[in-house]
Amino acid sequence: MSVQPQMPKSWRSETKPHKFCPGCGHPLILKALGEVIDELNIADRTVFGCDIGCSLLAWDFFNVDTIQTHHGRTTPVIVGLRRANENVIGIAYMGDGGGYAIGSQHLVNSAARDEKVFVLLANNTQYGMTGGQMAPTTLPGQKTETSPYGRDTELTGPPVQGPEMVAAISGENAYVARGTVGNVRQLKKFIKKAIQNVMEGRGFAFVEALSLCPTNWRTNAEDTWKFVEKDMATYFKVGEIKVPGEKKEG
Amino acid sequence: MSVQPQMPKSWRSETKPHKFCPGCGHPLILKALGEVIDELNIADRTVFGCDIGCSLLAWDFFNVDTIQTHHGRTTPVIVGLRRANENVIGIAYMGDGGGYAIGSQHLVNSAARDEKVFVLLANNTQYGMTGGQMAPTTLPGQKTETSPYGRDTELTGPPVQGPEMVAAISGENAYVARGTVGNVRQLKKFIKKAIQNVMEGRGFAFVEALSLCPTNWRTNAEDTWKFVEKDMATYFKVGEIKVPGEKKEG
Amino acid sequence: MAKGVKIALAGEGGQGVQSVAMILTEAAYAMGKEALYIPNFGVEQRGGVSVAFVQIDDEKIGSPKFKTADIVVALSDRAVRRTTMYCDQETLFFYDDNIEDVEEDLPKNSKKVVALPAIKVAKEELHPRVFNVVVMGAVIGATGVVTEEKAKEALESKLGYKFEQNPELREMNFKALQRGMEIVKEVM
């Protein structure tokens, strides 16, 4: 075989190029996730759930059993599955809209019940799939399709601090962190620790990944990186927030 | 007129005795609330929303316009009302099940959006109206109808820290506190500050009140007080958690 | 077909009408009869009038509720007011003679309205707690839907664990049952 792309083994090459837009952050997160699945050698017992949101474009992304669910409902589907089969490593993958808006009751209650599942959330500060509406994570002043004059925090509050909320509601066995596609190596480390937390049956795991959406941000490559590394970083602090029995990296 | 009960003026005497069980904590919270409404003289522009849960028994409790809504949905109804009429002082009253379980997406997102409404939540550690099932707030080991052998925190997590979660998700203009019917004077103070926070258009306000449910706790008066003042107090810290621009009392 | 018996029992939360309904139907079931018992319930956990709808028959029972009962038993003033709707000219209406100010509210058209001294008997001869068992005795006395023996067995199976700890309680309950059966004979 000639030289081939360095895709994670758990990526399904038959479905590549994948369905995400050019320059999207989702596949970067999924690359980190795929490498972790490879390294932990758990493709046979992992179930990957993807939400409605651009995450659904990953419904045939992995060589891993995958369930594409409803908008905001990936967490309960994966929780229900994990409750029924404790051998499963359940990963619920979703966007900021799916996790912090329509699915927030599932996120906070799964965290509160210390469900042994891993919720991985791509924060791209808006609703990507539906064409760029305001999300709970939209930055102050950011223009979106439903905040055409810029998000007014007087009217709609400040950007949601998701991991901080999850940390506040979860028990001491939860792993909570925020990574970024601007630092994929660190993100991968967080994802690995998160999966280990559920693999070892210790507790809930949550990682928010700051992501990219050049399509709806209407940014070129330069501004795409700038938005995630400068603008988003101002509001969303990258690092570990809760690490069971360990010092955080942050 | 002969000597009459010292009911808050905003209580509707025609509907008294009210519909709550003997020894229930709900009416104690509503007494504190009624007195605050009297003191602030806002009965004419207050809208009291009650949830499904025992709070619905207050649907004709006050001489205040009242909307009895759906289980968990009082927050959005009151939010929608306040958005449409900014003169209204909107109070969403609910139980721990309504607020932290089925309505949690509304609670966290209203807090996040800094809605100018006051959410008042009675925490009686279980689902009172439906006959005493486990709630997110049920104490470790507590027996309920759906945790008949005692709540197992391994399986269902620790009791939810509601105000702490709301504090984590809300902006700096939010008022957040936890009071208790074991200290009605303090509870009243918190309620007053909460209402003032929304009256002055400053921001969201949330007060959790530790409450009593002798019916489902199956406690006599002595044990009822003991449960709220000892058992619940171990898990739920009474005090102010977030006070815009002020020192907290705790 | 032997027409079955329809009974509506109503009282305040603590008065134990649901226990009476339960024990009655358990006894009937034990006798090989068909029995159906459904409590009313509303949104309130306590506070409303508690009503029990009981049917006992030789054949399978039709709809769980009924328009009018053969026997209505009301144990408080609110219960009287709540239950007159279940009466017609075939209905035997029992209420406790201790209830005040309900003369106006008693059913006008029912077959017979009977004031039972159940509270008095329980209080004076036994213990207020077994008031509901006196009532049950009265219902049994008036209808014969179940035998005294099966009623005792049902009492035993429901309260046996309490009787174990305090055998006097058994005596008292059985006595209450008997007295109930007697007083209904006296007043009717």
Place this chain on the structure above:
Amino acid sequence: MAKGVKIALAGEGGQGVQSVAMILTEAAYAMGKEALYIPNFGVEQRGGVSVAFVQIDDEKIGSPKFKTADIVVALSDRAVRRTTMYCDQETLFFYDDNIEDVEEDLPKNSKKVVALPAIKVAKEELHPRVFNVVVMGAVIGATGVVTEEKAKEALESKLGYKFEQNPELREMNFKALQRGMEIVKEVM
């Protein structure tokens, strides 16, 4: 009734078929005709083939989509494959002659299959950016659904703000339109 024209335009995300559809229908509307334009859309924001369904008629238009078009224009290999389903023996099928390896996939039964040198003309004579306007010119040339004048006005109203800043752009677009009308005549 004068039978209206049904056009399906398909291309890659960036090729601007939706703009062509929009300008065409705006022009028709401005001429007092009835026009209906509906884009296809799926869950993906980008990546799928972009299809525009256009109808222009003298009367009110019926259903927004149609089984087969009078004219199909496909601007990429994927677009060719996607749009053969809209062809029947009445269909005029245009594709860009720059597209490789699609001979196999071209419609077999359509009235005429025409390779348009639109990319080439745009690239060589004008600017790759106005490729879609060349295509629009070709469609207009082939059908006469709108006049050149109204097409220019529609271009003006859609891109006027850009023309203001750069009047050369206006020239280039108008030229592209004309060249499109010409080349379709040449190749047909």
Place this chain on the structure above:
Amino acid sequence: MTKPIEGEKKVFMTGNEVVAWAALAAGAEIMYGYPITPQNEIMHYWTRMAPKYGRKFLQTEDEISAGFTCTGGVLAGKRAFTATAGPGNTLMQEPMSMAEMMRIPTVLIVCQRGGPSTATVIYSQQETTMTCYGGNGEGFRIVYSTATHQELFDYTIKAFNTAWKYRFPTFVLGDGYQSKMRESLSIYDPEARNIEMVRAEPYVVKGGVPGENRDPAHLRNTYNMEEELYEVIMDHAREYEKIAPEIIEYEEYECDDADVLLVAHGVVSRAAKGAVKELRQDGKKVGHFKPVTLRPFPEKELLERAKAAKQVIVIESAYGQLDKLVKSHLYGCSTPIAQYFRPGEGITIEEVVQETKKYL
């Protein structure tokens, strides 16, 4: 503040834009919403235009919240509305069931997409049953099904008036095609056409001090006894049936001597109408009946036509949702009813012609 539309204006736009303009023209004061395709652009246009006319917008955390906040807005006495589609419409049934019970005149624009579940974001008529009868209720709702952009505009305005006049939750049932397609229509200031705009009134905080100079409003949806509930529902039923004849709307096309009657609603009726046009040119006696109100249903009117026909064909982009409505309302009629179901798919004139020919 100037009016959003002065007089009358011919325009060429998408259906979602039409809805936003209609809501503005109808004097809608606040929109509550949650994004979902193909409804999104209603919000996009609204958020751009509303602030210019002092109107408000709230994006909620989900459709449950959009529906309930909308009831709150209505209770405040505002012409409030929301819009959704597909799974969002499913979720919307909870708040709409409350609106039904409490007689809260919400206005909901439905842009049907494929179903069940997430399905497609494009188009269907698979939300017909749910929009008419969804939730744990009896369907005391008013549902207008639109076929053209003109109707979308007209009935969106009308929805607010109907809702506030009769106080039943009111729905405009569109679909993804209508949302996304562009065609021409006239938009207008309703006053310029002398349309009576029914006043919205607050249910709470109506002035005065409750308990002092007026009774407090005590609004509820919960009852303790089945007898109480029965009375409430029967009141609604009687009222609904009383007003139904005033509300019912439908359109007939070439029905007078039709042997074959095509029944279709919404955008599909355009294909039916087109087919009738075509078949009539061939001298075929074909007609089209389009119910505009699906709730209440033009039962008598359709019955008359159906009885006179030899064959009815129900045509829909769903698997029998309109068919069930038609059959249950026409019970007793003996004209055979055939079906042409394309769940989740558009229906063209060609197909309808072809299908109809089977019965000619």
Place this chain on the structure above:
Amino acid sequence: MTKPIEGEKKVFMTGNEVVAWAALAAGAEIMYGYPITPQNEIMHYWTRMAPKYGRKFLQTEDEISAGFTCTGGVLAGKRAFTATAGPGNTLMQEPMSMAEMMRIPTVLIVCQRGGPSTATVIYSQQETTMTCYGGNGEGFRIVYSTATHQELFDYTIKAFNTAWKYRFPTFVLGDGYQSKMRESLSIYDPEARNIEMVRAEPYVVKGGVPGENRDPAHLRNTYNMEEELYEVIMDHAREYEKIAPEIIEYEEYECDDADVLLVAHGVVSRAAKGAVKELRQDGKKVGHFKPVTLRPFPEKELLERAKAAKQVIVIESAYGQLDKLVKSHLYGCSTPIAQYFRPGEGITIEEVVQETKKYL
């Protein structure tokens, strides 16, 4: 581990207790649920008994979650179920629409209460339409309506088998009366009656390494093109219609020569049956038809009876939900259909007798 029920046993218990026992006997492995009256005691009994037999329970944050976690349990290959009522059933439509689309054999016990909205916690038959056709779908579901505790037990067991055999979401439609009343029945170990227990199978994590020695499961409910969706739905439709005759169940009582045919389902059929019994004693030719499966509906069977009768009367504790089902399925029949609607209220034998006499 011993079996929950050995052999056969006569008992006297509430309907909620019956359901819990039936689920245990059916080998249900996990229940997901959220409290709601009158369903609660199913969970109460289940949480008490389940651990003794190695079965599990999860109380979720709401019914949306109860429904979706339940789909997760099923996808794991477990016989999983949930139970709800009223507004909870409304919310359950979202997950059930996904189950419908993805052919996930969930089992849902519905204990109908008053509607619309919160209404009452007691009783009704107002969730009939929603349980059969709820959500943005086509109602490819199986719905058993039960009338007695014996049926509640039998059909709860059957529901798991039907669900797993045909892979459509399956519902047992009870009501608050059945939930709360006590009556006698026989409970049994299904094996003791030689009932074939259909095996549950995982949809994911089936052994092997995906991509190496098997294909990964890629389960979805979303499609990009309407043509794709159309094919999926038509596949479901064809399959549903193919299996319908195997699933359909109904009960007839004194129908053979009946001039007046009482149609009722669920607990109301007991009143209908009682009325027939009484009227037959007076020599009146009255019969009762009870559909047990509301989806699929015993259309042919009812049609035959209805045609032979002079009058049909639909009797229900709702405002026309069964009536719509009956009329749409009987379309073409000319026997007049009368209605007796008591939305949210119980119906007694006496009433039915009285009502029926109007047509005798």
Place this chain on the structure above:
Amino acid sequence: MGVEFKAVTYQDGKGIFHLFPGLCKGCGLCIEKCPVDTIGWSDKLGVFGTPTVEPGHGKPCIACKMCQLVCPDCAIYIEKVNKEKAQ
């Protein structure tokens, strides 16, 4: 405006103890909170037919109003003896 409730009035220590049987549900919460344990069960029945409460079972009332504060039904009204008015 409003309805009237009948009080049963007791005097005990520094307090005039008004009890409204039409409101008292006999929950006993007040009994537990009285710092001088003066409150106990009364023979008089309340709204649910359960016993109401009365002072005089412990040390004299100090008119601290704790009982009034914790009564969920507003069934107690305490007046201080020195502030007493003739009724």
Place this chain on the structure above:
Amino acid sequence: MGVEFKAVTYQDGKGIFHLFPGLCKGCGLCIEKCPVDTIGWSDKLGVFGTPTVEPGHGKPCIACKMCQLVCPDCAIYIEKVNKEKAQ
């Protein structure tokens, strides 16, 4: 198992730069992240008909693999020259 992708291979500085046009969507993310700015647009078109990238536009490649790391489509594979094998 799996499908094969064709690479276009460049050598630049310390890196052998394999670019898979069948994967490259031309997003440009790699260009921005290259510490030596060697990546630039190529004439070769990618899967969406947009330009792909190539090295050789700036200072020589240092084989840091940053571009490979940030490519959302795994369209780049960098080998170090000193580890180079004959292909």
